[in-house]
Amino acid sequence: MGLINIKNAQAPVGTPGNESVSEGGKGKGLPGLFGAGGPTFLTTKLDFVVNWSRRNSLWPMPFGTACCAIEMMAAAASNFDIARFGMERMSFSPRQADVLICAGRVPYKLAPVLRRIWDQMPQPKWCVSMGACASSGGVFDAYSMVQGIDTIVPVDVYVPGCPPRPEGLIYGLMMIQEKIKGETLAEHEALRAEDPLATGRPRAAAEEVEALAGPFGNSTRQNRVSGFVPADVVERPDDRKP
Amino acid sequence: MADDTTPDEGATPTGFEAVEGGPELSTGESPQVVQPEGLERTHPTVKATFDRFPDAVLRHEINAGDQHVLFLESSRNLELLGWLRDDPDQKFDLLSDVTAVDYGGGRPLQVVYQLWSITYRRSLRVKCELPLDALEIDSVVGLWSTANWLEREVYDMFGITFRNHPDLRRILMPKNYAEGHPLRKDFPLRGRFSRAEQTRRALDLDADDYYLPGERGPGRDPQILGESEES
Numbered sequence: 001m002g003l004i005n006i007k008n009a010q011a012p013v014g015t016p017g018n019e020s021v022s023e024g025g026k027g028k029g030l031p032g033l034f035g036a037g038g039p040t041f042l043t044t045k046l047d048f049v050v051n052w053s054r055r056n057s058l059w060p061m062p063f064g065t066a067c068c069a070i071e072m073m074a075a076a077a078s079n080f081d082i083a084r085f086g087m088e089r090m091s092f093s094p095r096q097a098d099v100l101i102c103a104g105r106v107p108y109k110l111a112p113v114l115r116r117i118w119d120q121m122p123q124p125k126w127c128v129s130m131g132a133c134a135s136s137g138g139v140f141d142a143y144s145m146v147q148g149i150d151t152i153v154p155v156d157v158y159v160p161g162c163p164p165r166p167e168g169l170i171y172g173l174m175m176i177q178e179k180i181k182g183e184t185l186a187e188h189e190a191l192r193a194e195d196p197l198a199t200g201r202p203r204a205a206a207e208e209v210e211a212l213a214g215p216f217g218n219s220t221r222q223n224r225v226s227g228f229v230p231a232d233v234v235e236r237p238d239d240r241k242p
Numbered sequence: 243m244a245d246d247t248t249p250d251e252g253a254t255p256t257g258f259e260a261v262e263g264g265p266e267l268s269t270g271e272s273p274q275v276v277q278p279e280g281l282e283r284t285h286p287t288v289k290a291t292f293d294r295f296p297d298a299v300l301r302h303e304i305n306a307g308d309q310h311v312l313f314l315e316s317s318r319n320l321e322l323l324g325w326l327r328d329d330p331d332q333k334f335d336l337l338s339d340v341t342a343v344d345y346g347g348g349r350p351l352q353v354v355y356q357l358w359s360i361t362y363r364r365s366l367r368v369k370c371e372l373p374l375d376a377l378e379i380d381s382v383v384g385l386w387s388t389a390n391w392l393e394r395e396v397y398d399m400f401g402i403t404f405r406n407h408p409d410l411r412r413i414l415m416p417k418n419y420a421e422g423h424p425l426r427k428d429f430p431l432r433g434r435f436s437r438a439e440q441t442r443r444a445l446d447l448d449a450d451d452y453y454l455p456g457e458r459g460p461g462r463d464p465q466i467l468g469e470s471e472e473s
Contacts, residue, residue, distance in 0.1 A: 108416065108440055108441070108443075108444035109415070109416045109444070109452075111441070111444040111445055112444060112445055112447055112448060112449045113449045115445055116449055141431070141432065142431055142432065142433075143421065143424055143429070143430075143431060143432055143433030143440075144415075144424070144433075146441070146444070147437055151437075151441055152441070152445070200445060200448075201445060202441050202442065202445055204441075206438035206439075206442070207438070209436075209437045209438040209441050210436055210437055210438045212437055
C-alpha cells in the first residue's frame with residue numbers, strides 16, 4: 001500500500017552541513033545518562049514515551065492541490081476520521097504541524113510555496129506524498145509539473161493511487177507511526193538536524209532529478225529525451241520577458 | 243534487434259519509428275470551411291459588417307452549426323471591434339473570451355474574440371490572423387476591461403504582443419520563466435530546459451516575488467528566515 005523510505009529520509013541528501021554536525025562529536029549520543037555506548041534501560045523507556053506521544057498526536061498540515069485533497073478531506077471527515085489515530089485536527093498553520101500531507105499535483109510555480117511550508121514546519125516533522133502526481137508527476141509529464149515532490153522536500157511515505165482511497169491515506173499515516181516507533185533520541189541529530197543552507201533549495205541533486213526523465217515521454221515531439229541539458233546554453237533572444 | 247528491422251527507403255515508418263518521428267505537420271493555408279454562398283446574409287451583424295467594411299472583412303465562416311466567424315484585417319481590429327460594441331444595431335457589449343489558435347506548420351496564429359450582444363442576444367466570433375514574424379495586435383482593453391487578463395494569458399501562452407496593453411506580463415507561468423510560450427505548436431511538451439534546471443529555476447523564485455510591490459495588503463511584508471533570531 002505504501003512504501004517506507006527506510007533510509008533516513010529527513011537528512012538532506014548531499015548537503016555538506018549534515019556531515020559537519022556529526023563530525024563535531026555530538027552525533028554519537030550523549031554520554032552518561034543516555035548511554036554513550038548503547039541503549040540503556042532509561043533511554044529505551046524515554047524513547048518509548050517520547051515516540052508514543054509523538055506518534056499519537058500527529059497533526060497534519062494539509063497541502064491539497066487536486067482531487068487527492070477530496071479524499072484527504074474524506075479521510076478527515078466522520079466516516080474515516082483520522083482523529084482516531086491522533087491526527088486530531090488539520091493544522092492549517094505549518095508552525096503547529098507535524099506531518100505534511102501533499103495531496104495532488106504540484107506545478108513548478110507552486111514548488112517554492114511547498115518548500116517554504118516545509119521549511120516553516122518545526123522538527124520533528126514527516127511528509128506524506130499522497131497520490132501518483134505528488135509522488136512521480138503522474139500523467140502530467142509536462143513542462144509545468146514537478147516530477148515528484150521528493151525533488152523538493154524529503155518524503156517519508158508515498159501513498160500510491162489516483163487518487164488513493166481514504167483507507168490508503170490512513171494506512172500511510174499509520175506507516176509514519178510505525179516509523180516513529182523505531183526512532184531513538186540517540187540518533188536525534190542524525191534524524192532531525194537540518195542544514196540552514198538547504199532552506200529553499202531542492203532536496204535532490206541535479207543528477208537525481210535528471211534521472212527522472214525517462215527515454216519515452218508521452219509526447220512524440222521532444223527536443224530531448226533524457227540527459228543533462230546545461231542551463232546556460234539555452235538562450236532564446238526572441239523570448240519576450242516581461 | 244535494430245539491425246533486422248531497418249526500414250526501407252521511402253517506406254511508411256511503423257512502430258517506434260513512427261512514434262519518434264512524431265505527427266506529420268501539414269503546411270500551407272489555415273483550414274477553411276467550404277460552405278454555400280450567401281450564408282453571411284443570414285446573420286444581421288455579419289451582413290452589416292460586410293456592407294460597412296468591405297475591405298476590412300477578409301472572409302466569413304460558420305462553425306459548429308450556427309457559430310458565425312468573421313476574419314478581420316488584424317491592423318483594423320480596434321476600429322471594427324469598437325464599431326461592433328458601440329453601433330446601436332450591434333451592441334456587442336460582452337467580451338466572453340480572448341484566446342488564440344496555433345495550427346502549426348508555420349501558419350499564422352489566430353487571435354479569437356468571442357462576443358455576445360446582451361441587447362440582441364446574438365453571438366459572434368471574430369478572428370484576426372497574425373503571421374509568425376509579426377505577432378503584434380492592438381489591445382482591446384480600452385473597449386472591454388475584461389480583456390486585460392485574457393490578453394495577458396494569450397501573451398503568456400502564445401507570445402502575441404498586445405499594443406497599448408496597460409500591464410502586459412506573464413499571468414500563468416512564473417515570473418522568471420524563460421522557455422518560451424507553452425501553447426505554441428513548436429513548444430516541446432516537457433519544456434526546453436532539463437528537469438533539474440526547471441526545478442532549480444522554480445525554487446530560485448521566492449513565493450513573495452509573485453506579488454508586485456503594493457499588490458499585497460499592508461503588514462504582510464515578506465518573512466526572511468533566520469532574521470528574527472539574530473535581532
